[in-house]
Amino acid sequence: MYTYSEFDKDFLAERNAQFRDQVERRIDGSLTEEEFRPLRLMNGLYLQLHAYMLRVAIPYGTLNSAQMEQLALLADKWDKGYGHFTTRQNIQYNWPKLRDVPDMLDALGEVGMHAIQTSGNTIRNVTADHFAGAAADEIADPRPVAELLRQWSTDHPEFQFMPRKFKIAITGSPNDRAVTAAHDIGLRIVEKDGQIGYQVLVGGGLGRTPMIGKVLNEFVTIDDLLPYLEATVAVWNVIGRRDNKYKARIKILVHEFGLENLQDEVAKEFELRKPLYDTDAVLGQLAAIAPDFASPAFQTASTAIYQTAYDTDPIFRAWADTNLAEHRADGYAIVTISLKKHGETPGDASADQMRLMAQLAREFGHDELRISHEQNVILPHVHKSHLKEIHERLRGAGLATANVGLLSDIIACPGMDYCALATARSIPVAQEIATRFDELKLEHEVGELKIKISGCINACGHHHVGHIGILGLDRAGVENYQITLGGDGTEDAVIGTRTGPGFSYDQIVPAIETLIRTYLDLREGAEETFLAAYKRVGVDPFKAALYPEAKSRAA
Amino acid sequence: MPRKFTPKVVTANHLLEGDVIYLTAKGTWSRRLEDAALYTEEAEANERLNFAATQADILVGAYLADAQAGPDGPEPTHFRETFRTRGPSNYAHGKQVEL
Numbered sequence: 121m122y123t124y125s126e127f128d129k130d131f132l133a134e135r136n137a138q139f140r141d142q143v144e145r146r147i148d149g150s151l152t153e154e155e156f157r158p159l160r161l162m163n164g165l166y167l168q169l170h171a172y173m174l175r176v177a178i179p180y181g182t183l184n185s186a187q188m189e190q191l192a193l194l195a196d197k198w199d200k201g202y203g204h205f206t207t208r209q210n211i212q213y214n215w216p217k218l219r220d221v222p223d224m225l226d227a228l229g230e231v232g233m234h235a236i237q238t239s240g241n242t243i244r245n246v247t248a249d250h251f252a253g254a255a256a257d258e259i260a261d262p263r264p265v266a267e268l269l270r271q272w273s274t275d276h277p278e279f280q281f282m283p284r285k286f287k288i289a290i291t292g293s294p295n296d297r298a299v300t301a302a303h304d305i306g307l308r309i310v311e312k313d314g315q316i317g318y319q320v321l322v323g324g325g326l327g328r329t330p331m332i333g334k335v336l337n338e339f340v341t342i343d344d345l346l347p348y349l350e351a352t353v354a355v356w357n358v359i360g361r362r363d364n365k366y367k368a369r370i371k372i373l374v375h376e377f378g379l380e381n382l383q384d385e386v387a388k389e390f391e392l393r394k395p396l397y398d399t400d401a402v403l404g405q406l407a408a409i410a411p412d413f414a415s416p417a418f419q420t421a422s423t424a425i426y427q428t429a430y431d432t433d434p435i436f437r438a439w440a441d442t443n444l445a446e447h448r449a450d451g452y453a454i455v456t457i458s459l460k461k462h463g464e465t466p467g468d469a470s471a472d473q474m475r476l477m478a479q480l481a482r483e484f485g486h487d488e489l490r491i492s493h494e495q496n497v498i499l500p501h502v503h504k505s506h507l508k509e510i511h512e513r514l515r516g517a518g519l520a521t522a523n524v525g526l527l528s529d530i531i532a533c534p535g536m537d538y539c540a541l542a543t544a545r546s547i548p549v550a551q552e553i554a555t556r557f558d559e560l561k562l563e564h565e566v567g568e569l570k571i572k573i574s575g576c577i578n579a580c581g582h583h584h585v586g587h588i589g590i591l592g593l594d595r596a597g598v599e600n601y602q603i604t605l606g607g608d609g610t611e612d613a614v615i616g617t618r619t620g621p622g623f624s625y626d627q628i629v630p631a632i633e634t635l636i637r638t639y640l641d642l643r644e645g646a647e648e649t650f651l652a653a654y655k656r657v658g659v660d661p662f663k664a665a666l667y668p669e670a671k672s673r674a675a
Numbered sequence: 676m677p678r679k680f681t682p683k684v685v686t687a688n689h690l691l692e693g694d695v696i697y698l699t700a701k702g703t704w705s706r707r708l709e710d711a712a713l714y715t716e717e718a719e720a721n722e723r724l725n726f727a728a729t730q731a732d733i734l735v736g737a738y739l740a741d742a743q744a745g746p747d748g749p750e751p752t753h754f755r756e757t758f759r760t761r762g763p764s765n766y767a768h769g770k771q772v773e774l
Contacts, residue, residue: 147691149732167735169755170762170769171693200768215768218691465765536755537763545758547765597753 121184121488122267122412124232131275132229135236139163140222147218162242162280164235165221168540174213174221175238176228180248180266180290181209181491183233185478188489190231192474198224203474205459205467207493207531207582208287209247210238214538236274241282243273243353247289249298250492253413254454254500256446259309260316262292264410265345271405272346279353283360284368286353287325294611299493301333301613302326302585304370305349308611310339317341322352322382323374326579330615331371334379336386342406344390347397351389355382416486416501418449426504429511436511438564439522444507447500453507455485455499456492457514458521458529462558466532466550467495476517480510493582494531496524527563527571527636528554531582535575535592536599542575544592544599545625549573552629557636566636569650570609585609587651588635589616590628601628603635605662606654617659619666631666638665683720684711684742684749685727686759687734695759695770696734697749698723704733706774708760709748714739 124132139159146156160166164175176191183191191211195203198220199213206212216224228234237244246269253261269288273279279286290307291298300306306321317339324333340348356370359377367376374382429436445454457477460466469477477497481489484506490498502510514520523529530553533539535546550573557563572586576593583589589604600622607616623631636650642661643653654662663670685698686708696704697711705711714720720739727737740756742749751757762769 147732153731153735167688167693169759170695171688200766214763216693218693536758537765545764547763551765594755599754 121182122179122232122409128232129229132232132234135163135234136222136225136229139225143218143222158240161239162236163221163225164238165216166239166540168214168538169536169542170538171215172218172221173538174216174224174235175206176211176213176233176235177238177245178209178211178233178491179270180246180252180263181250181493182248182252182263183489183491184487185482185489187231187233188474188478188481190227190233192471192478194224194227195471195474197227202468202470204465204534205469205491205495205497207495207533207580208245209250209491209493210245211491212534214534239285240280241284241286243276243279243286243288246270246273247287247298247303247493249291249293249296250490250498251297251445251454251500252292252490253415254447254452255293255295255297256448257295258293258448259311260292261413262290262307262309263413264406265307265309265318265342266290267409267412268346268402268406269349272350278350279357282353282357283362284365286356286370288349296609296611296613297492299582299585299609299613300324301611302330302582302609303333305336305352306333312339315341318345320348320352323371323379324613325369325371326582326584327369328366328577329369329371329375330579330584331375332613332615334374336379336383343399343403344394346402347393348386348390351386351393354393355385355389359385415449416488418452418501419503420451421503421505423451423504426507429508433508435522436508439511439520440507442522442526443524447502449501451504453502453504455502455507455510456524457497457499457519458524459496459519460523460529460554461518461521462523462528462554463551464518465547466530469497473517473519476513476519480513484510494529496529523563525568525570527557527566527569529570530554531570531572531586533574533576533581535573535581539575541578542592543577543594544575544601546573546575546581546590546592549590549592549601549625549628553632556629556633560633562636562640565646566640567646567649569636571632572607582609583607584615585613586616587649587654588632590632591622593622595622599625601625601631603631603666605635605659606651608651619659619663620670621667634665635662638662680715680717680720681741681752682713682715682743682749683739684708684713685720685723685737686711686740686756687727687737690731690733690735693735698727698737702726704730706770707748708742708751708756709745711742711749713742713744713749
């Protein structure tokens, strides 16, 4: 866990004092809204449909129990007792009052957290694999480098007024759980001839023009990484389009300028910048960060309690089967706490739930928590002997839903229930799908399935990379939901294919049920997942089921 | 041909609270759409929007929203404006419980 230095603390305190002053000047009329707006956005404060919204960064999704408890305190003291975890490892408060926000930021500063660069045309919160440092399949923990990138990008003077926002994600594992291919820059730790390096993807992104990232460089060493990334961002910052915000992201530059041309420009820029970098100083900085992410002292103990519970308690077993992942240490497991209880809002946690998760992390989890882009909370290091007790305590708080990776583990953006940009609601669609399949008791039979819902084309809900994606639109003053199939957010990233005309609010849940039943009918066995079946048969059988009238017209 | 003007209310968000407010016939601001003045003439609607723009110490982001006359006052015609009159659908928060 990275600990703030005196420099970090002073910087944050000064930034918060500046913002407190800016808020006062907005209220007393010295600043117009036009002047104030970019200042509040730089500090994560949006104005949404019904209220302000404060977006707080959880860098690379990592936090400790004290930080989680502070997030709970903010929810209780200045919001309505809950927070919403997002697909970019942030937490959003939906109801702050303008005058309270400086106090909220000061409270965050007490535990080394902030809302800087969670908005605006800057480098945003650097996201990472939520299993980092724990996963059995990992080459190296990506978080020290993620922290290095956070320090490099925070208040970077060259990158405060870019053509558009810029998102970076990093994974240390070949199984990509960080959707790196859908980021402006995706970093994948790779190994070549015994040396660790970074594969750099560029130009991924969802939104209006979804694109899968392309390999800008197969292997960048740690010595070169910062100047190389800086060269990349700098080239785009200069030649990226500023005439049209919809064409401003680096993915459009890759598309219009060409990958090879971009590679050439970045190489030239890198040659200019590399000599200006004090490589030893950067490596020293990284070496100073690394111990904060050292492995906890793993215990060796019997796992007999776990095995007995697994063999005798079917409720525990169902939870263990879906919500545990393989840990690299013997006797340990990674616990995913589902924030997707059937019928609840995906990604929301009450202050009480946050405090319980913090307490469990402190007692059993080496004081570590993670937030996943799939809007769940993770206890990354849990000895199996504690799982039974953890499960029982989670059950008491409505946090033991056994559905991770299943149909009801839905990503949903806030949609038109909160967001000023949304064109339709997403949360109630997610709630109704989860509730419906809970009634049908079908989701364990269906198996692995990722449904992702966005309430507008900006695609915060990652619908393009959902096995089933749902996009809510406004069609002639009515909510309308388009379906995409076959999307994939992993290392084999694919943008889903649209099935055809959209469905009304009342028709979308039945349409999803039709898709699931079609899959169950055509799959070759329980081991063939929805995505695998889709890859085998293509979109046509699903289209035929969704649009029977089109088929009869064609006949 | 220019589109036919449809009746409008002036709406915005309150500067301090952030919640949705509407301009009344008296030139004050109300949390309730029913209290809003409904403008059927484009010139008057624009004039009231310009007035709202001078109230930066009270509000943020004033705009004209479509509405129609109802028995108790203006009613929304688009679902987005309907949501703004009551709050989110996933919790009993906002106007639906506060007004």
